[in-house]
Amino acid sequence: xxxxxxxxxxxxxxxxxxxxxxxxxxxxxxxxxxxxxxxxxxxxxxxxxxxxxxxxxxxxxxxxxxxxxxxxxxxxxxxxxxxxxxxxxxxxxxxxxxxxxxxxxxxxxxxxx
Amino acid sequence: xxxxxxxxxxxxxxxxxxxxxxxxxxxxxxxxxxxxxxxxxxxxxxxxxxxxxxxxxxxxxxxxxxxxxxxxxxxxxxxxxxxxxxxxxxxxxxxxxxxxxxxxxxxxxxxxxxxx
Numbered sequence: 307x308x309x310x311x312x313x314x315x316x317x318x319x320x321x322x323x324x325x326x327x328x329x330x331x332x333x334x335x336x337x338x339x340x341x342x343x344x345x346x347x348x349x350x351x352x353x354x355x356x357x358x359x360x361x362x363x364x365x366x367x368x369x370x371x372x373x374x375x376x377x378x379x380x381x382x383x384x385x386x387x388x389x390x391x392x393x394x395x396x397x398x399x400x401x402x403x404x405x406x407x408x409x410x411x412x413x414x415x416x417x418x419x
Numbered sequence: 420x421x422x423x424x425x426x427x428x429x430x431x432x433x434x435x436x437x438x439x440x441x442x443x444x445x446x447x448x449x450x451x452x453x454x455x456x457x458x459x460x461x462x463x464x465x466x467x468x469x470x471x472x473x474x475x476x477x478x479x480x481x482x483x484x485x486x487x488x489x490x491x492x493x494x495x496x497x498x499x500x501x502x503x504x505x506x507x508x509x510x511x512x513x514x515x516x517x518x519x520x521x522x523x524x525x526x527x528x529x530x531x532x533x534x535x
Contacts, residue, residue: 310462339523341523348526348527349509349511349523349525349528351522351523354522362522398523407453407465407468408523409465410462410463412461415460
């Protein structure tokens with residue numbers, strides 16, 4: 307099975323712009339979660355989608371949003387970028403089941419100038 | 420609420436020496452615990468997981484971890500370090516939200532260096 311894929315792998319934006327990141331889960335996985343990784347804050351949960359519905363959301367401002375499509379692919383969007391949004395954004399998918407392990411993609415490295 | 424504490428942000432061992440990475444958790448319900456490894460510029464790879472079966476869990480690449488409820492610990496060990504083990508290691512607990520798959524709460528990570 308192909309793993310979780312994320313596009314693009316690297317992205318450079320300037321403050322005030324917006325960005326959309328994409329994640330394709332492992333085939334058959336319906337849950338997709340997003341995490342932000344920074345040197346200062348570590349790995350922080352952004353949100354989780356399951357069957358096109360946001361099931362849970364972390365403690366991030368409303369500038370961070372996401373969605374999931376019927377094929378389970380997911381996108382996250384960050385509007386009005388700030389310097390502090392520079393991070394590695396990781397997507398993870400999991401198969402149905404309670405507290406199943408999550409499989410991570412390689413991440414998108416976002417740099418905000 | 421769940422939380423994870425990893426003791427030691429950096430650990431250095433010699434090749435062939437024992438690797439011990441410490442993780443303590445806090446959870447109000449029986450936890451699901453995970454260890455992930457991250458190599459530079461890559462995502463996270465699952466090393467092993469504890470899901471309330473055997474308390475001694477064996478993972479990939481010779482790693483294992485023991486769940487100790489009395490100590491709320493889930494330390495990661497490997498008898499003999501290899502140069503290729505140099506990476507960052509994250510301990511995580513599965514959060515509990517109603518109906519959720521169980522999103523992960525991560526520790527701050529431990530960078531493992533292996534000296535020749």
